[in-house]
Amino acid sequence: MSGLLNFRGAENFRLRLILSTLSGKAIKIDKIRSNDLNPGLRDHEVSFLRLLEAVTNGSSIEISYTGTTLVYRPGLIIGGSLSHACPSTRSVTYFIEPMLYLAPFSKQKFSIIFKGLTSHKSDLGIDSIRWGILPVMEKFGVRECSLHTLSRGEFPNGGGEVHLMVDSRIPQPVTMHALDLPKITSIRGISYCTRVSPSIVNRMIDSAKSVLRPTGVEINITSDVWRGDKSGKSPGFGITLFTETKSGWRLCIDDIGAAGETPEDLAQKVAFGLLELIESSGVVSSFQLQLAMVFMVIGKEDIGRLIIYKDQIDEKLISLMRDIKAVFGTEFYFRDSDEKDFLIATAKGIGFTNASKKIA
Amino acid sequence: TKNTAKKVWDINKLIYLNNIDPADVIKRWRQEEEDSESEDIEDIEEDFFQKKDDHKVQAETERKHDLETLDKLQEKWSTDHIKSIRSRFMKTPRQRLEDE
Numbered sequence: 001m002s003g004l005l006n007f008r009g010a011e012n013f014r015l016r017l018i019l020s021t022l023s024g025k026a027i028k029i030d031k032i033r034s035n036d037l038n039p040g041l042r043d044h045e046v047s048f049l050r051l052l053e054a055v056t057n058g059s060s061i062e063i064s065y066t067g068t069t070l071v072y073r074p075g076l077i078i079g080g081s082l083s084h085a086c087p088s089t090r091s092v093t094y095f096i097e098p099m100l101y102l103a104p105f106s107k108q109k110f111s112i113i114f115k116g117l118t119s120h121k122s123d124l125g126i127d128s129i130r131w132g133i134l135p136v137m138e139k140f141g142v143r144e145c146s147l148h149t150l151s152r153g154e155f156p157n158g159g160g161e162v163h164l165m166v167d168s169r170i171p172q173p174v175t176m177h178a179l180d181l182p183k184i185t186s187i188r189g190i191s192y193c194t195r196v197s198p199s200i201v202n203r204m205i206d207s208a209k210s211v212l213r214p215t216g217v218e219i220n221i222t223s224d225v226w227r228g229d230k231s232g233k234s235p236g237f238g239i240t241l242f243t244e245t246k247s248g249w250r251l252c253i254d255d256i257g258a259a260g261e262t263p264e265d266l267a268q269k270v271a272f273g274l275l276e277l278i279e280s281s282g283v284v285s286s287f288q289l290q291l292a293m294v295f296m297v298i299g300k301e302d303i304g305r306l307i308i309y310k311d312q313i314d315e316k317l318i319s320l321m322r323d324i325k326a327v328f329g330t331e332f333y334f335r336d337s338d339e340k341d342f343l344i345a346t347a348k349g350i351g352f353t354n355a356s357k358k359i360a
Numbered sequence: 361t362k363n364t365a366k367k368v369w370d371i372n373k374l375i376y377l378n379n380i381d382p383a384d385v386i387k388r389w390r391q392e393e394e395d396s397e398s399e400d401i402e403d404i405e406e407d408f409f410q411k412k413d414d415h416k417v418q419a420e421t422e423r424k425h426d427l428e429t430l431d432k433l434q435e436k437w438s439t440d441h442i443k444s445i446r447s448r449f450m451k452t453p454r455q456r457l458e459d460e
Contacts, residue, residue, distance in 0.1 A: 056430035122424060183450040214442045253425065265430055272433035273425060279445050287424075313389075318375055325376060331452050333372055 004028040004071065005326055012044055012319050014098040015290065017052060017072055019024045019327040021059075021102060022298055022352070026073040026346045033068065040067025044090040051095055055102060055110070079106035079166075086116030091123035092162050096147070100133060101294060103166035104142045110166040118153045118160035119238055120279050124287060125254035126162060127190045127240035132252030136288045140173035142166070152194045152226045154236030155256070164349045172352050173295040176304040178283045181339060182245035185323075186217050187274070190242040191267070192224035194231035201225055202256075204239045204267035211271035212241075239267050249283040254264065282308035282342055291322055299349030306345045307337055 004167030005027045007016050013029070020027040032238035033039050041049075041063065049072075079102075086092050092114035103110040118126050130147045137145055153160025156241050191204040201223040212219050221241070226232075238256035253273045257266050277285050284292055289312060296304040313334070321332050328350050334343045375386045427433065451459070 081427055124424060160459055181448060184448055185450045211437070215445075215449055216452055216455060255424070269427060269430050269433065272430070273427050275442070275445065276427065276433070278448050313371065313375075313386070315382040315386060318385055321375055322378060322382075331372075331376060 003262075006324070007323070008307075010045075012316075012323055014048060014094075015101075015320060016327075017049070018098050018101045018324055019294070019323060021052065021056060021077060021287060022105065022294075024074055025327060026071070028069070028071045029121040030069045032070065033132070034066075034211050036312040041070070042089060043087040044094060045065055047084075047087050048095060049242070051099075053105070054082055055079055055099065055112075056085070057107075077102050077106040078102060079108040079110040081111040083113040083115065086114055088117060088156065088158055091117045091120035091125075093118075093124045093126060093129055094120075094162065096129055096162065096164050097133065098122065099164060100129075100137060100145070100166070101291065103145070104137070104168055104170050106169060110163050110164060111168070113150075114162045114164065115158075116148065116153060116160060117155055117158040118162060118232070119236060119256045120155055121256065121258065125238060125240050128242075128252050128254045128287070131188075131190075131240065131242045131250060132174035132288055133287070133291060135248055135250050136284060136292055137283055137295075139178075140176065140292075140299075141170050142168045142173075144168040151230040151232060152192070152236075153232030154194050154234040157233035159232035159234075166167075172349070173299040174300050175349060176292065176296055176306050178249070178306050179344060181282065181307060182247040183344070184215075184217060184243045184245055184248050184278065186244045187212055187215065187219045187241060189219075189221035189239060189245055190224050191221050191237075191239045192226065193235075193237035194226040196237055198223075198225040200237050200263045203263040204237065207264040207267035208239060208241060211268050212274070215275075216263070237263060237266070238272050243274070243278065251277050251281050251285045252288070253277050253285070276350065280309045280311055282306065282312065284308075286314070286317070289317065292336070292347070293320065293332070293347070294324065295319075296326055296345075296347045297328050297350060298352040301349050301351035303335040303346055303348050307339070307342055308345050310341050310343050313343075 003026060005025055007027060007029045008031050010032045016027060032041055039356050049061050053061060055077060057078045060073040062071040081141050084095060086095055096113055099110060110262045134145050146165050148163040150161040150163055191201040193200045205223060206281055207219045208221060236256060238254060239255035242250045242252040253270055255266060255270050292306055307348040308337050325331055330347055334345055337344045371389050374389060
């Protein structure tokens with residue numbers, strides 16, 4: 001078949017579909033786990049395709065019998081009010097994060113209620129989206145965006161509910177110029193628990209503070225205890241930590257307690273993780289960088305610039321940059337920054353126009 | 361310096377050489393920085409053209425962040441290491457006084 005962009009393998013699955021939807025270009029993904037004992041798409045991936053179908057108009061999805069090949073022809077992004085039941089294999093954030101790439105360019109506002117797990121070891125926490133990704137969107141001009149946790153639902157039984165609302169719709173993202181490393185003025189965080197002793201949140205706060213105290217800045221970690229119906233079906237706890245700067249950039253990290261892990265160990269690990277993150281990030285941490293890069297590419301026809309730490313160029317980012325090039329034809333160029341070991345990522349926007357706006 | 365400029369040029373080229381696996385791109389890039397002898401980009405290309413484009417099956421578990429064990433982190437940050445990131449923080453009035 002002609003006119004299809006070809007991708008191979010299961011990696012970068014959601015973003016490939018998002019890039020396709022933004023560009024309006026049809027894609028084919030083949031060899032999805034073709035050598036696996038259990039080949040083909042996973043439950044959460046199929047569920048994600050359903051969600052994409054629901055927020056667009058006129059998309060077509062063809063999946064091969066074995067589930068190893070997929071052809072996706074994107075329609076227009078229309079958004080709207082809906083509710084999505086997420087499978088228990090991944091957290092609701094697996095579904096929320098990619099929606100943030102589409103929502104600002106939709107015909108109607110996005111108002112989606114996600115039901116399922118609100119935490120999972122391999123996914124971002126709800127608070128990381130709220131304090132990590134939404135501020136980055138704001139930098140690109142998407143101001144009215146909110147995420148409300150109606151109830152928490154911990155691993156494994158879930159029962160959580162989260163409401164995503166994106167009211168801003170913009171023609172294209174603002175051109176980014178972030179060349180300096182902003183000074184961190186304080187460290188903030190959220191320590192939460194469901195269906196366990198509320199003292200756990202304070203134990204986490206104390207441990208995290210003891211690690212972070214030598215930084216010399218103010219540390220303010222909020223305790224967030226969930227009770228009754230709003231605490232989901234499983235016991236659990238977790239902590240999110242982020243830096244605060246005057247310019248609004250935040251580095252953010254989170255994790256949840258694993259079986260047998262003490263709240264102290266978890267909080268210390270996340271706190272050390274934040275220090276590691278400060279040491280090895282530019283203005284954004286890796287999960288924020290993905291969104292920033294995509295928004296730089298679909299921005300105005302101007303050169304956007306963003307400071308990153310050199311080790312932030314990792315395998316995942318290279319795959320993403322290759323996928324971006326395949327879809328939009330845009331390359332990133334890295335040049336030295338004034339700061340040692342930091343680079344400036346530059347890319348020219350494609351002058352993308354919000355397709356639904358053009359028609360309306 | 362001229363040397364660092366060359367390294368940057370390398371990564372910009374390496375990223376979009378699709379026949380090189382992303383993991384190898386990183387390996388090449390970081391290794392090159394370690395040995396000061398800069399490898400010729402032509403050599404790299406040649407030896408990658410021979411490589412078969414076999415697709416690696418990625419690990420099923422996507423992890424959010426790859427952190428070291430708590431012990432290792434504790435060891436790293438218990439020393440004066442925290443001073444290396446001091447410059448990223450706003451100074452408190454007291455610290456400013458101490459500096460003077």
